[in-house]
Each structure stands twice: as structure tokens, then as C-alpha cells.
Amino acid sequence: MGTNIPKPALERLPRYLRALRRERGRGKSFMSSNALGQASGVEEFQVRKDLSHVQVSGRPGRGYRIESLIVTLEHVLGLDEVRDAVVVGAGRLGQALSQYPGFENFGFNIVRLFDNDPEKVGQQVGDFKITHVQQMPEWINRHGISVAMMTVPADCAQEVADQLIKDGVTGLWNFAPVLLRVPEHVVVRHEDLAIGLAQLSHHMAWGRSDAD
Amino acid sequence: MGTNIPKPALERLPRYLRALRRERGRGKSFMSSNALGQASGVEEFQVRKDLSHVQVSGRPGRGYRIESLIVTLEHVLGLDEVRDAVVVGAGRLGQALSQYPGFENFGFNIVRLFDNDPEKVGQQVGDFKITHVQQMPEWINRHGISVAMMTVPADCAQEVADQLIKDGVTGLWNFAPVLLRVPEHVVVRHEDLAIGLAQLSHHMAWGRSDAD
DNA sequence: CTATGTGAAAAAGTTCACAGCG
């Protein structure tokens, strides 16, 4: 269990999780597929189908037990284990990420921010001092870092990725607009903001309201 | 034409566009579906199918004319018309966005950065001074702004969106983790970074290398 | 009587294989 979930369903789970946490925050203990759908912008039967891929069972007449559904989703999404991560590239975006509160809600704990620009090295950003990339291998090794968030320029992204992988990182969250080539055992998520922009632009030009 | 393109195909077009621009930058004038696929991480028949939704025709034996394919894709994606945009929320992410070079490649031109924090108002961020949200309505009206990028806290996002829409904005690029309710004529794109994180986390926990 | 869980139908998207063009 946890695997074999259709990709589109998997992309909806985090949204359900957020809605559930919010509802829990309001002191509720049950939530129906209808309510979950409303909160997440999904039809109720889609919610039920998605949740059928996961080991839960709702109670007819009441809905799903919020607490246990949260635990299950966190487990499926791999959020029940916290991963230490570094941010590589201390530009504005890198700084924004390194400061972002709420990564802990999604299983990540940022421990350091690297850059290769001597001007930036040493600067304080929130809790971290920007550290030179030269010291990255040692850091990653010593602290057993498994994840890196990459906010470096496109033309050095592959090189940085190669280095990170050599140092032992097995997960990359890449914001550089390049397709990274990585070995089998490494997981990459390409976060391509241009896609969002292009979508917005397309829908504004040609109509249709939901560019999600 | 331009509409009626399947959503998944539409999400791949920006990647093709980027690959084409890069290739053009190298002085090439033709590119095959195979090369495009390689550069974008897509199978070649998928590329051809995607391009079949668009008014182009490649030349058997050569590939697609880069220049004209670029023009066509830009048109389909609505990038041939530049839209003025504002950024609302001058936190780290808002600042990062307002500085991002390369929006012009995707049809947007950021003209102002707003916030409601008196501490921030007046600060200089790159080319812009942070302006108080009180002045937003007037700005939007006077300059005919159609797009807003929202990097505000979740709990005021809906309120901010309502205001923006009342002022005449018809496109929202929303980074706040809430589902915005908007009238028919407004286009919203929800950019939910948590989905990417959760995906990465899931794939690291349960295996499978491409978390794209 | 309300809300889940799920087979079965419909729709959407992907993959394939191959005809046809330069």
C-alpha cells in the first residue's frame, strides 16, 4: 500500500490533507467526502475514489475520521518521516524557500543554504549563514542529507545535480528550467513555474476559467 | 485554434517552447520531434501528437521549422501579447517573483509590488518600491493591470482576491495554499508547492524515480 | 436517511504502427 496510486489521485491527496488539517484545527473530528471535495475543489465521488486507493474506511452517515485519515495520508505521502534538506542557490527564490515556514508540515527540514558567489557567502538569511558550495559535500555527508532544493541558474543545474548525487543526495526538488538527467535511484521533481504562467496566459487569451 | 487542446498536452507545450528557443539560440533552424522529445523528456510520438493539436506542419525528413513553431506556440499560449502584472505580498516569495527575469519570455511584465505591512512599505526591491495595498485599486485601474501574482498568507488570500477582482483584474496566479472562489470571467492558476513536496516525499518513501 | 464504497459505462489520453512525403 502507498504505491500503485494513480498519479492524478496522488496529486490530490496533499490537498485533502490540507483541508483535513484545517478542519481538525477547527475542532472537528469527522469530514464527509462532500465537505472534503468542497474544500479542495474536487467532486465528491472523485474524493471517494481517490481515498479508495488508500487504507481507510469512512463511516456511512458520518464521513471520514479526520484524525485517522490525516495519519493515513501522511503515511502514504511519506510525510511521517522528516528529511533534512539543503537549499542550493541563494538567490531570491532560494532565500524564500529557506525561510518558508511550513516545510515541516510536509516532511522537510531545511538545514543549510549554499551558494558559489563569494559575495553572498557569509551573509545571514533567517536562521542560516550562506555557506560556500565547496563545503557542501562534507555537509551532506556528515549530516546524511538526502534532499536538495535547487534554485541555481539553468546552465549549471545539471552539474550541481551531478555533484549532489555524488555526495549522496537521493531526492531533488528542481526549480531550474532544465530537464535533469539522474540515475535510477534518484527522485527528481521538476517545479516548472513557466508552465503555470503559460497556462494562465493561455486561458486568459482563449477563455476558460480554471487554469489549475 | 488555440483552444480545445487536451490539458496534459497544453502543459507540455511550454517545455517544447523552451527547448525550441534554446535550439534557436544555437543557430539551428529545424528540430525533429525526436530531438524535441529528448530535450523535454517526452516520447517522440507524444510530441507529434501534441503538435497535431496546433496549426503547424513539419517537414518529413527535416523536422519542424523552429522559427515558425516558436511563433505558433507563443500564439497558442497567449504569449504574443504582453500583460502588465502586479505582485501582492512582499514576503520573500513575492520579492523573488518581482525580481524574476524571464517573465517577459512568458508574456508578463511586472510593474509593482504591494504589501499591507507599514514596515515594508517604501522599501526598495530591485526596480520597485513596495507600495501600500491601499493604493492598489487606483494603480490597477489607472494602468489597466489584468494580472496579479498573489503571495499573501492563506487566511487573507480570498479577501485579497475579491478586492483585486473588484478592481478589474481577470487573472490570478495564486501561491497561497487556499482554493480561491472567483467569478466565471476570472482565470486562476493555483501554484501549490506543497504538491511538489508531497510528491517528492512519496516517491522517496515508496520508490519510483520520476516524481514529475 | 445520510454518506460510503465500488462495479460498470463513458471519456480522455497515450502508445503504436504504418502509410506517405520530400
Place this chain on the structure above:
DNA sequence: CGCTGTGAACTTTTTCACATAG
């Protein structure tokens, strides 16, 4: 030949309808 364009097969995902449970 090399590479496009596309109908047809196949696969995945969404939608629906309804039996079932508390």
C-alpha cells in the same frame, strides 16, 4: 531513407448509479 501525421488499439482516469452500512 528519415521523419511527419494519424487512425486505431490500448490504457488510464473520470463519472455515474446504486447497493450497502450505520
